[in-house]
Amino acid sequence: MTEGNFVDYVKMFVSSGNGGKGSSHLHREKFITKGGPDGGDGGRGGHVILRGNSNLWTLLHLKFKKHIRAGHGGHGAKSRSFGSDGTDEYVDVPLGTVVRDSETNDIIFEITEEGEEKVIAQGGKGGLGNWHFRSSTNQTPRYAQPGMPLEEKHITLELKILADVGLVGFPNAGKSTLLSVMTSAKPKIADYEFTTLKPNLGIVEYRDFQTFVMADIPGIIEGAAEGKGLGHYFLRHIERNSILLFLIPADAEDIRKQYDILLDELRRYNPEMLDKDRIVAISKSDMLDDELKAELKEELDNELPVPYLFISSIAQQGIMELKDTLWKMLNN
Known part of the structure; x- marks a missing residue:
């Protein structure tokens, strides 16, 4: 999936249908000039219904x-x-879609399961015909109910990616390169910060034809939780990942400090993120010789509170070990 095709934020206007009005007809036929009321009810207005579809990964189909x-x-x-019921309008959305009221920004509901249906705009109820209003004292009612009016809403659809593993790291840490090596995804890769402006998804092929989903999230900067940089625009995508894979380059000045900053940004955005499983991958480790790697390993054993391993996307070092570790974490 190319970056331009990944749409995770859409605003739209939805409108249900008016209910049909009831009939005030009085029965008439040959030899019956003054029949009783026989007006039928109006039909229900159509609903606008959002439906979860696991085959969709983006809101691109709703962009226009x-x-x-x-x-x-x-x-x-x-x-x-x-009267006939109005035609319902179904809108298929990917799993992980959050629906907000555009005016108040309040969350209305979320779609997280395949085939899950939620009515976002309720159709108007049909009016009753004059048949319902007959009585012993009012045998020929010449009135009926009008249909209930339609419902209109301005809504915002936000997609929070449902991925097994989310890549977390500072800009230019090598997340896109790792995704391109571990999956068939073709993210934009360049030697400057914020190359990735939208999340990229890839399917990691594991042993015995098993797979899991990995997401490359745009780089975090200090202050992202307050909306700095791309801020909340991409932090929401990390909320639904099962495992957080922190990617820190081997040439970083202080690996533990980078890890703490990244973790603190996630905590400030949503404290529940600290409950997720975490692992650190030291990227670009092909730059280290055996002696430097041994020194760094001794240092990290004492400092890092989570499991870690050395990898190099370019040199294809430690990639299979990383897949094995992630698979075990996912299945535990």
Whole structure:
């Protein structure tokens, strides 16, 4: 999936259908000039329904579909004929989609399961025909109910990626390169910060045709939790990952300090992120000789509170070991 095709934020207008009005018809036929009421009910207005679809990974299909309108209910007719229900409009969204009210920014609901359906705009109820209002004292009611009006909303759809492993690191730490090596994804790779502006997803192929999903999240900077840099735009994507893979380059001045800064940004954004499984990968380790690696290992054994391993995406070092470790963590 190319970066331009990854759409994770869409605003749209949804409108349900009006309910049909009930009929106030009085029965008439040959030799019956003054029959009783026989007006039918109006049909229900169509709903706008959001539906979870596990085959979708992005909101791209909704990027240019800004208005969704359901059908209106049909009006009641004579002989107690009911009006037809309005056509429901189904909007398929990827799993992990958060639906917000655009005006208040409040979360309305989330779609997290395949086939899950939630009504975002309720169709108007159809009006009752005059058949319902007959009585011993009012045998020919000449009135019926109008249909209930439609419901309109401005909503915002936000996608939080549902991935097994999320890559966390500072800009230019080598996250996109690692994703391109471990999966068939083709993220943009360059030697400058913020090459990745939108998350990239890739399927990691493991032994015996087993797979898991890895997400490359745009680089975190200090202050991201307060919205600095790309801020909340990408931090929300880390919320749904099962495992956080911290990627820190071997040439970093202080590996423990970088890890603490990254962890603190996640904590300030959402403290629940600290409950996730974490592992550190020391990238670009092909720059280290055996002596330097031994020194660094001794230092990290005393400082890092989580498991770590040395990898090099370019030299293909430690990649299979990383896959094995991640697979064990996912299945434990």
